[in-house]
Amino acid sequence: MVESFHRGAVAVVDARGRCVHAWGDIERPVYARSAIKPLQALALVETGAADHFELGDAEIALACASHRGETVHTERVRRWLRRLGLSEADLECGVHPPRDPDAAARLLRAGQAPSPVHNNCSGKHAGFLTTAVHLGEPTYGYVCAEHPVQQRVRAILESMSGTALVDAPLGVDGCGIPVVGLSLRASAFAMARLGNPVGLAATRRRAAERIRHAMWAQPHMVAGTNRLCTVLMQALPGRVLLKTGAEGVYTAVLPERELGVALKIDDGAGRAAAVAVAAVLRYLGQLPASALAAWLELPNTNIRGANVGVCRPAATWSITAPMRSA
């Protein structure tokens, strides 16, 4: 018996903006949330801030990350902030306990409160601060839509997605920065260009290359232990870039085929988004099926540890879905 089911939409777009595959409504605005952190990180590199502060792959991967607050993540962010002459008190992302249950339990047992470095977005925010410091901008208020840091991010999204954002819906992300409603088609196009930046200025091309390189060199920094983004990029560096976001979004890049993928689960469920992105990647046929198999049958383990179900793509999704070709 199927207990629960999820619906969603997916856009697969090439680096020239052609929509290659689409399922569902790919034109309605979607908040891509953390799934476009690699695009937001472009500013960190192309302003020269990353080079100025001699950031390595680990820091740039963290700027693209939704990490689990493991020690390897938090210690790196703390060292990075010190290099800027700042501290975690300058992070405006807010505080939540580490998403890694072991890290969260360790903190509680030690009687310590979580700090902003444990926030899954702390690397992205350290990147924002780096750019502000490098360009002599005030650091306070860097999360506000009016701050130059966020204005640069907005301009990058506009240009990479080829979409005028003047009338786009605006919201506030979990970590306080602006989010903008972008169609899945536009997000997929922007990701395709991150993978193959044909026709972009040399500075942006080099920044995109640096970000891809960093995510593939340090995939653990991008998410953490046993996370789909990390595991797939560890297995297939250079072949797939993957980034999840809150409320059921995912983006992917297949640079060999110059494709970008953006998907949204209608109801925001992360379990469905992970299975769906694995199913789309399997459908596209570019990656070894063995690397995807484990994510196409997510076991549902009950409290007693018994395997009582599985989260998987609908048996007929590739046949009955309203697919369109450009």
Added chain:
Amino acid sequence: MVESFHRGAVAVVDARGRCVHAWGDIERPVYARSAIKPLQALALVETGAADHFELGDAEIALACASHRGETVHTERVRRWLRRLGLSEADLECGVHPPRDPDAAARLLRAGQAPSPVHNNCSGKHAGFLTTAVHLGEPTYGYVCAEHPVQQRVRAILESMSGTALVDAPLGVDGCGIPVVGLSLRASAFAMARLGNPVGLAATRRRAAERIRHAMWAQPHMVAGTNRLCTVLMQALPGRVLLKTGAEGVYTAVLPERELGVALKIDDGAGRAAAVAVAAVLRYLGQLPASALAAWLELPNTNIRGANVGVCRPAATWSITAPMRSA
């Protein structure tokens, strides 16, 4: 902008089995999960086990509960088990940390591991053990479908819902007991009869009354601090019975109108189920709107504590939904 949306189905059925309202497909099988714990608790009362062990309202409410593992819940379950000559080691529900974050943090800070009494179902399982002890049945294995405890629950569901379960889908619940696929229509009917047990045997009528009384007398035991079930039954004892379950299910009873409600959110989201049951109760017009208002606009607070959105019923749901009247 609407970021995510949920769909679902709702059945409203009276105590004579007439479907009064329906939205969506109310005939497909649904695992009602913890939303039918008040039905499962009937066996505890009608076998005489509850009286034999002199259970009070608190224990009977706990037998119907998905509690938060607050001290008031766990201490009561521990005392109850001692009264049976058993301990938490006899609970076969498995272990998860208390759902109440304060209780979970206290446990970790004290360096203690969670035990089966912290499982949100520990009261239901204590009820199962009580019946087994009272009837001289083995306690070990009481979660198995073949054990008399589960056979009695199955017979109760069959008779209360007026549905032959011989071909019904079977699964395993989060806490290890069998779950059976029942249509929302059948679950709503069974709940309506719990509220107004017209035509049932005297023993069952008295058991249903005892359970209603206990849930209204001890609503905090049924869920816990700030939970919809608890808050609504505290505000409106005698007027509404409410019970949530995993994967987006809810049941409700409006005894004054002899109505039972059962709903399922397709994708299993708890946030949507809470808003939906409040919206259905508002639609039915039996309860004061003021008691429901807070649950019709669930604020979405981000990590920084800012109010960045709201979870609410679709503006048009009562107009466009495919409603049917019997």
